[in-house]
Amino acid sequence: MDIAQQILQVLNAQGQLELAGLGMLSLITKHAELDVQNDKILPPKKELIFNLDRGQKADNQFNGLSSQILKDLLENGNYDLAGIGKWTNFAGKINFVADSQIAGNDFYGFEEIEVPRVGADAPQLMPSLDEDYKFNKSILWTFLVVIPIAGILYVAFTQKDKLFGKSSFKSVELSKIEKQPTKPAVVDSLNVKPSDSIKSDSLSQPINNTIK
Incomplete structure (x- = not known):
């Protein structure tokens, strides 16, 4: 069994492997994801990641491998382990x-799913789709504009007092004033004093008749 198979065996059993003075390898389960560049939906899988830790301590059968990786990174700038991955050293990073x-990086029995690309090259099965969309959109905007305005007008007329408050002056309806007919005065003949006809006649005679 080569070194790569031994590493994978430990990773499948423990999930991680310490490399002294280098870091830790971990085997994680990755959920399904969308590969936009290749237009595919990738099913769940296992993924190998590495966390750098120069202070990592370990006491296992891979200490010699850790020393060899560090040596090649310092001298050549890279170390390639077939079946596992490749380490590179660029400006100390x-x-x-x-x-x-x-x-062992299987897809749990699921297959990749290809997603058809939708764009300008896709065949147009419904030529009138754009026109129908514009028509439906105009109707939608009409409803969105007309219905709120109609609702506001309805509330303004029916709930005027709640919106604007009650008026401070109430309209008073003036009743028509009917003119009462005047009754003729009743003269009591018993209380009427008889006029002094003699006195009135003497006063009414001209003065010239008295002087002769």
């Missing part, structure tokens, strides 16, 4: 890229 063909 160590990176790791897992091998795309990791043993």
Whole structure:
């Protein structure tokens, strides 16, 4: 059994592997995801990741491998372990890229799903789809504009007092004033004093008749 198979065996059993003075390899389960570049839906799978830790301590059968990886990174700038991945050292920064063909990296029985690309090259099965969409959109906007306005007008007329408050002055309806007919005065003949006809006649005679 080569070194790569031994590492995968430990990872499948424990989920992680310490590399002294280098870091830790971990085998995680990755959920289904959308591959936009290749237009595919990738099913769940296992993924190998590496966390750099120069202070990592370990006491296992892979201590010699850790020393060899560090030596090659310092001298050559990279170390490639077939079936596991590749370490690179660029300006003192160590990176790791897992091998795309990791043993045991199955898809749990699920297959990749290709997603058809929708764009300008796609055949137009319904030529009038755009026109129908514009027509439906105009109707929708009409309803969205007309219905709120109608509702506001309805509330304004029916709930005037709640919206604007009650008026401070109430309209008073003036009743028509009917003119009462005047009754003729009744003269009591018993209380009427007889006029002094003699006195009135003497006063009415001309003065010239008295002087002769």
